[in-house]
Amino acid sequence: MSEERKRAIGTILEAGFQMESEAFKALMEISAATQLDPLVKEVLRVAGSVEPRPASISRDLVLRAAEHLDISGRNVETEHAGLGHRRRFAEDLESELEVLADPTGKLGTAGAFDDFLHYFRNRFDKMSLIFRQRMDTRNAGTISDALSGGSNGRGRFICMVLDKREKGDRIFLTVDDYEDEATVLVGRQNPTVYEMARKIVRDQVIFIQARKSAGPLLIAESIVLPEIPDRKPGHASEEIYAALISDVHVGSKVFLEDEFRRVLSWLKGEIGTPNQREIAERVKYILIGGDLVDGIGVYPRQEVDLAVPDIYEQYRLAAKFVSEIPEYVEVVLIPGNHDAVRQALPQPAIPKDFAGPVYDSRKIVSLGDPAEVRLHGVNFLLYHGTSLMDILSGVPGLDYQRPVEVMEYQLKARHLSPEYGKMTPIGPEQEDFLVVERVPDVFTSGHIHVSGAGVYRGTTIVNSGAWQGQTDYQKRMGLVPKPGILPVVNLKTLDVKMINFQ
Numbered sequence: 001m002s003e004e005r006k007r008a009i010g011t012i013l014e015a016g017f018q019m020e021s022e023a024f025k026a027l028m029e030i031s032a033a034t035q036l037d038p039l040v041k042e043v044l045r046v047a048g049s050v051e052p053r054p055a056s057i058s059r060d061l062v063l064r065a066a067e068h069l070d071i072s073g074r075n076v077e078t079e080h081a082g083l084g085h086r087r088r089f090a091e092d093l094e095s096e097l098e099v100l101a102d103p104t105g106k107l108g109t110a111g112a113f114d115d116f117l118h119y120f121r122n123r124f125d126k127m128s129l130i131f132r133q134r135m136d137t138r139n140a141g142t143i144s145d146a147l148s149g150g151s152n153g154r155g156r157f158i159c160m161v162l163d164k165r166e167k168g169d170r171i172f173l174t175v176d177d178y179e180d181e182a183t184v185l186v187g188r189q190n191p192t193v194y195e196m197a198r199k200i201v202r203d204q205v206i207f208i209q210a211r212k213s214a215g216p217l218l219i220a221e222s223i224v225l226p227e228i229p230d231r232k233p234g235h236a237s238e239e240i241y242a243a244l245i246s247d248v249h250v251g252s253k254v255f256l257e258d259e260f261r262r263v264l265s266w267l268k269g270e271i272g273t274p275n276q277r278e279i280a281e282r283v284k285y286i287l288i289g290g291d292l293v294d295g296i297g298v299y300p301r302q303e304v305d306l307a308v309p310d311i312y313e314q315y316r317l318a319a320k321f322v323s324e325i326p327e328y329v330e331v332v333l334i335p336g337n338h339d340a341v342r343q344a345l346p347q348p349a350i351p352k353d354f355a356g357p358v359y360d361s362r363k364i365v366s367l368g369d370p371a372e373v374r375l376h377g378v379n380f381l382l383y384h385g386t387s388l389m390d391i392l393s394g395v396p397g398l399d400y401q402r403p404v405e406v407m408e409y410q411l412k413a414r415h416l417s418p419e420y421g422k423m424t425p426i427g428p429e430q431e432d433f434l435v436v437e438r439v440p441d442v443f444t445s446g447h448i449h450v451s452g453a454g455v456y457r458g459t460t461i462v463n464s465g466a467w468q469g470q471t472d473y474q475k476r477m478g479l480v481p482k483p484g485i486l487p488v489v490n491l492k493t494l495d496v497k498m499i500n501f502q
């Protein structure tokens with residue numbers, strides 16, 4: 001014990017007080033941040049003013065004295081977390097982060113006509129490869145075979161849907177396989193196929209078994225989506241957590257600053273139930289899924305929703321929050337449609353020109369959208385979710401309040417934005433980065449501001465919600481967000497806990 005501490009204890013004992021062990025601990029914690037002598041003096045003054053005079057000094061009394069000296073309880077906690085404390089689980093754990101896929105540095109289309117041809121050809125080739133790896137579709141033929149009668153009048157082929165029309169209870173799909181084009185009729189007599197066809201959108205690549213009818217028409221007997229195989233996902237050997245944050249929208253009038261500050265306090269071990277604190281200790285990764293700031297000019301009349309109408313200032317403010325994340329935590333950042341980077345998918349990492357303060361605030365692994373990382377043997381597919389609204393509006397049966405089903409749809413289609421165009425800008429790159437080539441263990445998105453989690457065929461699906469309340473724009477659109485909820489993924493079990501910070 002230092003001389004100063006010995007002297008402090010001596011002074012208290014001499015004044016005729018006993019010292020409770022918790023009080024002693026508090027005194028030592030606070031003394032790490034301030035001089036002990038004035039604090040001891042104040043402790044004795046407070047103790048002397050209490051009626052009846054206490055026999056011993058309690059922790060509470062020490063904290064009250066500290067408060068008088070303007071050493072707030074919060075500081076006590078912070079110092080406690082920083083000095084002389086038991087080290088936190090994630091602090092002593094080596095980071096195991098591997099970037100598996102990132103479009104940054106690989107993009108550069110000028111949007112020429114040829115680029116579109118390449119883009120769709122690449123999509124078709126990549127999806128064909130997925131079908132060729134499946135037992136039941138690997139022997140696919142061509143549209144041409146099917147049109148010429150195939151075997152027993154039947155053909156099986158992989159094709160891209162160019163157009164879809166519904167007439168009464170019949171659906172007509174115009175399909176193409178880069179050799180031939182055909183029209184496929186789906187009638188109601190086969191309800192399973194009919195229901196499947198209803199959910200198919202343009203530009204999707206599917207497998208069809210059809211029989212030849214009179215003329216050039218094919219009648220669908222079955223439709224197969226590329227799908228993901230049912231399997232056991234990878235997992236970590238220890239209980240470690242990844243916290244998923246997205247759609248913070250710093251700069252918005254309805255950015256939920258208090259709630260978001262509570263997330264940071266929780267991460268630092270300052271607040272939470274014992275169970276939540278135990279999880280906080282084990283958070284090794286924070287994945288930020290885009291829309292870190294609210295941006296400017298993202299939608300018509302956005303300026304009325306902005307508290308901070310300057311994009312640089314928005315990132316400066318965001319940097320302050322990001323800098324508060326404990327330094328032993330790995331932070332991965334991808335952009336969203338509100339960030340200051342090209343809007344067409346795939347998006348490269350947010351450039352330093354805008355987000356400089358964020359990159360200066362701490363170590364950040366900054367990737368494009370979509371991106372894939374491997375954390376302790378668990379493969380994550382990170383996608384902001386820009387196309388989710390288009391899928392919702394184009395596919396019957398999906399609901400804005402049930403984001404997991406929309407993401408399930410993407411996995412079945414093995415594509416993050418099956419229908420080209422609509423509200424989702426896509427850059428016609430040489431390669432289609434939006435094909436889900438590698439089956440993820442965890443698939444995470446944000447964007448629609450409604451959190452949710454589920455499991456589909458072994459893949460854990462999480463939508464990370466938002467930290468922004470309802471904007472006027474959302475009010476006008478009739479969209480009710482579900483913000484302030486933080487999903488944390490246990491990398492050992494892949495269980496998802498939703499921590500409510502509202």
Ligand SMILES: [Fe+2]
Pocket residue numbers: 247249291336338447448449466
């Ligand atoms: Fe958002």
Ligand SMILES: [Fe+2]
Pocket residue numbers: 291336337338384386446447448
């Ligand atoms: Fe978004």
